[in-house]
Amino acid sequence: xxxxxxxxxxARAVVEEWFRLMNELAKGNVSDYLHLxxxxxxxxxxxxxxxxxxxxxxxxLQKFFEAVGDTMKFPYPDACQVPWEVIxxxxxxxxxSKAHVMIKRGVPYNNNYFFLFEVRNGKIVREVEILDDxxxxxxxxxxxxxxxxxxxxxx
Amino acid sequence: xxxxxSRGVVTEFIARCNSACQGGKTDPYVLLDxxxxxxxxxSTSLSGDFVNLDCIRNVLVPTAKDRIHSLNVSIDEFVxxxxxxxxxxxxTGKSIDGRTYxxxxxxxxxxxxxxxxKIREIRLYPNTMQIETVLYHRSFVTNCWDRx
Numbered sequence: 001x002x003x004x005x006x007x008x009x010x011a012r013a014v015v016e017e018w019f020r021l022m023n024e025l026a027k028g029n030v031s032d033y034l035h036l037x038x039x040x041x042x043x044x045x046x047x048x049x050x051x052x053x054x055x056x057x058x059x060x061l062q063k064f065f066e067a068v069g070d071t072m073k074f075p076y077p078d079a080c081q082v083p084w085e086v087i088x089x090x091x092x093x094x095x096x097s098k099a100h101v102m103i104k105r106g107v108p109y110n111n112n113y114f115f116l117f118e119v120r121n122g123k124i125v126r127e128v129e130i131l132d133d134x135x136x137x138x139x140x141x142x143x144x145x146x147x148x149x150x151x152x153x154x155x
Numbered sequence: 156x157x158x159x160x161s162r163g164v165v166t167e168f169i170a171r172c173n174s175a176c177q178g179g180k181t182d183p184y185v186l187l188d189x190x191x192x193x194x195x196x197x198s199t200s201l202s203g204d205f206v207n208l209d210c211i212r213n214v215l216v217p218t219a220k221d222r223i224h225s226l227n228v229s230i231d232e233f234v235x236x237x238x239x240x241x242x243x244x245x246x247t248g249k250s251i252d253g254r255t256y257x258x259x260x261x262x263x264x265x266x267x268x269x270x271x272x273k274i275r276e277i278r279l280y281p282n283t284m285q286i287e288t289v290l291y292h293r294s295f296v297t298n299c300w301d302r303x
Contacts, residue, residue: 046262047284048285087239087241087266092234094241112196112197113280114264114266130280132283133283141295142297144296145294146294146296
């Protein structure tokens with residue numbers, strides 16, 4: 001197992017702090033998270049949900065987090081995002097994690113996440129969040145899946 | 156095994172998958188261990204935990220072929236060293252009725268375990284809404300609970 005470089009230790013510390021802050025944010029205990037991000041940070045929530053987006057800079061990122069908070073109706077005192085594997089290389093870190101939260105209308109939201117963080121000078125310059133967007137759409141937007149009749153021509 | 160070899164195995168596996176999806180003769184399975192585990196995020200018809208090569212070959216692949224006409228996977232970047240590495244992928248394709256999967260080229264995530272020149276585990280994080288809507292013609296209906 002190669003020893004961690006200073007760059008990797010610094011990057012990992014930033015990402016660990018990100019997870020701690022996000023859990024506190026969901027609980028309603030913190031409101032300041034932008035200091036973890038570079039002013040030109042690029043954040044992508046992938047998928048086709050109504051909140052899937054690529055933001056550039058602090059202002060767009062803050063609007064995104066406000067939209068998430070409004071959608072989910074923060075706070076959630078029992079919310080927890082649990083990282084269970086970290087794969088790192090230099091200033092890039094991939095984290096696999098699982099969310100544990102009961103949405104307020106009683107829907108469990110246990111999404112599985114693939115996060116990619118790129119950290120430079122102690123700040124997140126890029127974040128890519130890949131998840132089960134179908135679950136996000138159903139749980140957060142009060143949606144359900146409808147089967148369409150005769151979707152394919154018969155052979 | 157060093158990073159270069161692991162990445163080489165994964166890169167070759169993806170190339171073989173792409174070739175096979177376009178009717179080529181290359182065999183991607185030779186780079187999978189017989190106990191390869193493939194986990195696909197979500198609750199779609201293609202999601203689940205496929206616990207060995209037989210499950211992948213006999214359950215997942217035929218299920219996917221039922222809906223997928225063509226598929227292309229490109230590796231955008233690797234992260235990691237040694238036998239465990241992550242990759243950001245762009246997966247695009249056509250359904251059997253000509254719909255485009257992931258027209259916007261949004262990223263997917265994957266994690267691989269490679270040992271002795273074979274892939275032992277794949278964890279795949281695809282765009283699940285695209286699977287439901289493009290491949291299975293399902294719709295997401297808002298406020299459905301209120302109407303039931």
